Amino acid sequence: MNTLKKMASLTAVMAMALTMTACGGGRSGTDTESGTSGDQSGAAAAGDVSVGIAMPQKTSQNWVEAEDMFKENCAEAKIDCTIQFANGGVAEQQNQISAMIENGVKVLIIGAIDGSQLGTQLAQAKAAGITIIAYDRLLTNTKDIDYYIAYDNFGVGQLQGQALMEGLEAKAGASPWDVELFAGSPDDSNSLKFFDGAMDVLQPKIDDGTLVVKSGQKDFTQVATQGWLPKNAQDRMSALLTSTYQGDEVPDGVLSPNDTLGRAIITAVEQAGKPIPVVTGQDSEDESVTWVVQGKQYATIFKDTRPLVAGAVQLAIQAAEGNTSPTVDNAKLDDSQYESMEGNPVKSFLLTPQIVTAENAAEVYKDDTHRMELVNAAK
Ligand code: BGC
Numbered sequence: 208m209n210t211l212k213k214m215a216s217l218t219a220v221m222a223m224a225l226t227m228t229a230c231g232g233g234r235s236g237t238d239t240e241s242g243t244s245g246d247q248s249g250a251a252a253a254g255d256v257s258v259g260i261a262m263p264q265k266t267s268q269n270w271v272e273a274e275d276m277f278k279e280n281c282a283e284a285k286i287d288c289t290i291q292f293a294n295g296g297v298a299e300q301q302n303q304i305s306a307m308i309e310n311g312v313k314v315l316i317i318g319a320i321d322g323s324q325l326g327t328q329l330a331q332a333k334a335a336g337i338t339i340i341a342y343d344r345l346l347t348n349t350k351d352i353d354y355y356i357a358y359d360n361f362g363v364g365q366l367q368g369q370a371l372m373e374g375l376e377a378k379a380g381a382s383p384w385d386v387e388l389f390a391g392s393p394d395d396s397n398s399l400k401f402f403d404g405a406m407d408v409l410q411p412k413i414d415d416g417t418l419v420v421k422s423g424q425k426d427f428t429q430v431a432t433q434g435w436l437p438k439n440a441q442d443r444m445s446a447l448l449t450s451t452y453q454g455d456e457v458p459d460g461v462l463s464p465n466d467t468l469g470r471a472i473i474t475a476v477e478q479a480g481k482p483i484p485v486v487t488g489q490d491s492e493d494e495s496v497t498w499v500v501q502g503k504q505y506a507t508i509f510k511d512t513r514p515l516v517a518g519a520v521q522l523a524i525q526a527a528e529g530n531t532s533p534t535v536d537n538a539k540l541d542d543s544q545y546e547s548m549e550g551n552p553v554k555s556f557l558l559t560p561q562i563v564t565a566e567n568a569a570e571v572y573k574d575d576t577h578r579m580e581l582v583n584a585a586k
Contacts (some may be wrong), residue, residue, distance in 0.1 A: 392435045
């Protein structure tokens with residue numbers, strides 16, 4: 208019966224294999240930091256490797272964590288990194304990338320706001336001989352991309368779909384079950400991958416009548432959440448409760464693409480004075496870790512930011528040193544799943560996400576001191 212348990216033990220083994228050096232937070236900084244080291248003892252060509260790291264808005268905790276981790280990984284490798292977040296939107300990110308190119312970086316690591324809107328800057332970067340690495344979110348509408356490093360996004364979606372089914376089986380009595388679907392921001396190419404992965408699991412259950420999407424809103428465009436903004440998800444959930452779930456009715460489950468939106472959905476249900484359905488998530492954000500352990504949010508996904516950042520820096524160093532066949536510890540190299548545009552497959556280094564429920568949280572987070580503290584405090 209228990210796919211979830213099988214997945215959990217499999218992923219726990221993989222987590223044990225993840226022995227990337229952790230670089231737990233601690234340092235706080237401004238959104239922009241540049242550091243160069245003159246130390247001659249560095250493993251990499253110290254000071255010769257300059258990396259521009261362009262990140263999106265901090266729409267979830269993983270982006271916040273990445274900032275300090277990038278700084279620490281760069282310091283440890285004795286390379287010169289500039290990291291900037293584009294809280295103002297796409298135009299700001301375009302300008303930041305242009306400035307990094309002008310400043311002579313050798314490698315760009317980009318977590319795009321909208322990966323389809325950077326074609327001009329990426330063409331300039333290519334012309335300047337810069338290596339381009341897409342981080343977490345794919346760059347699209349361009350051939351100017353060398354590598355992609357991310358967690359397996361379709362796999363994340365599949366785990367979310369599985370978590371929803373497992374949660375319903377455990378908590379919602381006999382089927383059929385009423386569910387509602389939410390997806391991420393349509394300008395983030397990950398959002399469709401997450402949704403497609405989830406629907407890979409859920410669509411057959413909709414087809415055989417086990418699940419009923421009572422609102423009838425099943426298409427990505429109907430269920431997407433602009434800007435990954437919690438307010439948008441909360442408003443849509445409140446509207447669904449008013450339009451589709453009258454009186455004591457409430458959906459049995461809600462597919463949420465991440466924790467920020469999951470908590471917004473739960474808040475909407477609470478404000479309507481109704482019992483909380485089975486809700487999924489992603490990112491293992493602090494508050495959601497607590498809620499999962501306490502049973503308020505059914506599940507989240509752990510995409511440990513430490514190996515993702517370490518892998519991106521590892522890739523950048525290898526590329527700057529002229530290695531055209533770089534490797535990343537604990538990542539699978541896949542060159543068929545992701546295309547930056549039709550006919551242009553991207554060398555992708557994919558890490559393995561893990562599903563987290565109250566049952567396995569202590570096991571999944573056992574190498575993450577901060578999350579283990581949350582788990583222990585929530586019990
Ligand atoms: C990331 C998720 C995150 C979302 C919102 C996605 O691209 O992969 O981890 O929850 O952006 O920030």
